[in-house]
Structures are given as C-alpha cells and as structure tokens.
Amino acid sequence: MNFDPTDAMMGLAGGLLIGLAAAGFLLMLGRIAGISGIAAGLLRGPVDDTYRQNLAFVAGLVLAPVVYGILAGYPEITVTDDVVLLIAGGLLVGTGTRIGGGCTSGHGVCGLSRVSPRSIVATLIFMVVAAFVASVVGPMLTGSAP
Amino acid sequence: MRTLLALGCGLLFGAGLAVSDMINPARVLGFLDVGGGAWDPTLAFVMAGALVPMAVAWRLARAPRRPSHAEAFPAPANRVLDRRLAIGAAVFGLGWGLIGLCPGPALAGLAVGGPSVWIFVAAMVAGFAAAGFIAKVKS
Numbered sequence: 001m002n003f004d005p006t007d008a009m010m011g012l013a014g015g016l017l018i019g020l021a022a023a024g025f026l027l028m029l030g031r032i033a034g035i036s037g038i039a040a041g042l043l044r045g046p047v048d049d050t051y052r053q054n055l056a057f058v059a060g061l062v063l064a065p066v067v068y069g070i071l072a073g074y075p076e077i078t079v080t081d082d083v084v085l086l087i088a089g090g091l092l093v094g095t096g097t098r099i100g101g102g103c104t105s106g107h108g109v110c111g112l113s114r115v116s117p118r119s120i121v122a123t124l125i126f127m128v129v130a131a132f133v134a135s136v137v138g139p140m141l142t143g144s145a146p
Numbered sequence: 147m148r149t150l151l152a153l154g155c156g157l158l159f160g161a162g163l164a165v166s167d168m169i170n171p172a173r174v175l176g177f178l179d180v181g182g183g184a185w186d187p188t189l190a191f192v193m194a195g196a197l198v199p200m201a202v203a204w205r206l207a208r209a210p211r212r213p214s215h216a217e218a219f220p221a222p223a224n225r226v227l228d229r230r231l232a233i234g235a236a237v238f239g240l241g242w243g244l245i246g247l248c249p250g251p252a253l254a255g256l257a258v259g260g261p262s263v264w265i266f267v268a269a270m271v272a273g274f275a276a277a278g279f280i281a282k283v284k285s
Contacts, residue, residue, distance in 0.1 A: 002176065002184045007167070011188040014166020015195020021158035022196065023203035028151050030213035032220055033159065035249040040274040053152035058253055060156020065258045067157070068164040075164050077259040078172035079266075085244060090252075090266040092241025094273015097249060099280070100234020104248045105159075107235070108193065113200035116223035122231055126239035133243025134178035141244075 022109055029053060034106020035061070036097035085141065100126070148215050160254045166192040169254050171246030178243055 022033035031053070041054045065075060080086065097103040100122050102111060107126075111119020163169045168189065176186030207219045242248050247255070247266055255263040 002186045007186075007188045008191045011166045011168075011191030012195040014162045014164070014168065015192035015197075016199060017158055017162030017165060018192065019162075019196035019199035021155045021162060023199040024158065025152070025155040026200075026203050026207055026213070026219070028214045028216070029148060029155075030207075030216035030219050033155065035159075035253065036274070039249055039253060039271070040278070043271070043275055043278065049148060052149045056149045056153035057156035057159075060153045060158075061160040061163075061250065061253045062256045064157045064160025065164045065169055065254050068161055069258055072164075074258055075167060075169050077170050077255050077263065079247065079255075079259065079262045080245060081262050083265060086262055086265040087269040089241040089245035089247065090269025091273045091276070092237050092244070093248060093252070093266075094241075094270035094275075095277040095280075096234050096236070096238030096241060096273075098234070098274055098277030100231050100236075100238055103238060103250070104242075105250050109196045109200055111223070112193075113197045114204045114223055117225050118223065118227060118231055121227055122235040125232055125235035126242060129236050129239025130243030131178045131180050133240055134175050134246070135181040138175070138179070138244060139182075 018105075018109060019113075022105065025057070026110075032106060032110045033057075034102050034110060036094075036103040037101075037106055040094075040098055096126075151215060159250065162192075162196070163251055163254045166195075168192055169251045169258075171251070173246075174242075174248075174251070175246035178246070 025031050025033040038054045038057050041051065042058065045051070069075065102119065102122060107119040107122040112123055166188065167173045173186060174189060176184065177189035179185065209219070213219060245266060249270065252263060252267050252270060256267060
C-alpha cells in the first residue's frame with residue numbers, strides 16, 4: 001500500500017469541497033449534482049433555466065482547475081495516449097452512465113449519502129468492475145503488468 | 147441568479163477534484179488497481195469527505211423546507227432495482243477502470259489535461275447521445 005498522510009488530508013479536503021458543492025446544488029437549486037446527467041442534459045434542448053444551470057455548472061467545472069493552476073500550480077494529469085483505448089473508454093463511460101442513470105457523483109456522492117438502494121447497488125457494481133479492469137485487464141492491454 | 151449559483155457549484159466541485167488530485171486518472175487507477183501492490187487509498191478519503199456534507203444536506207432537504215432558489219427538492223429516490231441499472235453501472239465500470247476517468251474529472255481536465263482528455267470527452271459525449279438513441283428506439 002502507498003499511504004501518504006498529506007495525500008489523505010488533501011483527499012479529505014477536496015472531498016469536502018465536492019460534498020459542499022453538491023450540497024449547495026441541492027439546497028439552493030433543488031438539484032442532484034450528477035455530472036453525467038448534467039453534461040448529457042446539454043445535448044437536449046430547449047435552452048431553459050435548467051439548461052442554463054447545466055451549462056454554468058460544466059463551465060465552472062472546466063474553469064476551476066485553471067484557476068487552481070494559476071494559484072497553486074497546474075495539476076499533473078497522467079493518462080494513456082492510446083487513441084483506441086481513449087475512444088473505447090469514453091464510449092463505455094458515456095453510454096454506461098446514461099443507461100445506469102448516474103456516475104461517481106450522482107450514484108456515488110449524491111446517492112450513497114441518501115442511502116438510495118439503486119445508488120448503493122450501482123456504486124458496488126461499477127467499483128468492482130472498474131477495480132477488476134484496472135487490476136487485471138488494463139495491465140494486460142498496456143503491457144505494464146507489475 | 148440561479149445560473150450564477152450553478153456556476154459557483156461547478157467551480158467548487160472542480161476545485162475539489164483539483165485539490166484531491168482526483169482530476170488525475172493515474173491517481174484514480176492507483177485506487178482501482180487493488181492488486182498492483184502500490185494501492186493508493188486517496189479516493190476513499192475523497193469519498194468520505196464528500197459524503198459528510200451531502201448526508202447533512204439530504205437531512206435538510208425535506209418538506210416543508212424548500213430550496214433557497216427553486217420550487218422543490220427532488221422527488222424521493224426511485225427504489226426499483228432493474229437490469230438497466232446493473233448493465234449501465236457495469237458498462238460504466240469497464241470504461242472507468244480502463245482509463246481512470248469518470249465524467250467529472252474528464253470535464254474538469256478539458257482545459258488542463260491535453261488531447262487525451264479531449265478525445266475521451268468527445269467519445270463520452272458520443273456515448274451520452276448513443277444511450278439516448280438506444281432508449282428512444284427501445285421505447
């Protein structure tokens with residue numbers, strides 16, 4: 001295991017910010033901060049109040065790391081550059097989150113905290129499947145098996 | 147006003163992803179790769195930190211209270227477990243485990259993550275559209 005107390009504290013602090021953002025979205029706007037739902041909502045019209053909220057939320061999400069980067073240094077983003085894997089991964093994440101009705105934020109953060117049975121089941125499934133893929137399938141595909 | 151509040155929530159959410167480093171797929175894969183010997187527990191701390199304010203928020207989000215800037219809180223959670231939920235979650239897990247990106251960090255990485263993140267997000271948006279199309283054909 002690779003435990004670093006600073007990482008854990010930053011994780012907890014960042015998690016609190018995420019939770020506060022989702023709490024604010026619920027208590028002020030009466031909405032669930034599920035990113036896949038918010039982002040997919042941008043593909044549908046009409047441009048009404050909800051649509052503008054979705055657009056503003058996504059804009060904030062995209063801009064925040066830029067502001068963070070200026071203030072505290074840009075985060076390092078290490079991700080594969082294999083185009084086929086990226087397209088396959090993106091398609092799976094896009095279709096899966098819409099069919100399953102949520103992602104790490106909607107089912108994970110917002111649903112678990114509500115003790116929603118659907119979200120508990122969904123989160124267990126995507127966590128176990130993702131852990132299997134990351135532990136077994138990913139290393140085989142990229143040839144970086146430990 | 148509501149648009150501004152949504153922008154604020156998005157900024158705060160994105161800041162959380164940057165502070166916790168969940169914006170970095172390598173970090174997320176470090177958590178998901180439970181068999182690699184260098185397991186990185188950070189994601190569990192992020193989840194724990196996020197669940198606390200949200201659990202409080204759900205306690206406050208009950209009638210007769212109302213949201214400060216909207217008509218009503220969301221309807222009670224749907225409790226039906228169906229095949230769609232299980233299949234969708236499994237398909238999402240496949241993609242998440244492959245790359246280490248889920249929708250939040252993917253969008254948050256658009257401006258700072260470079261071409262790999264752009265390709266992933268383009269495919270993800272195509273996936274959103276495809277799922278909408280599948281749903282339409284089936285109904």
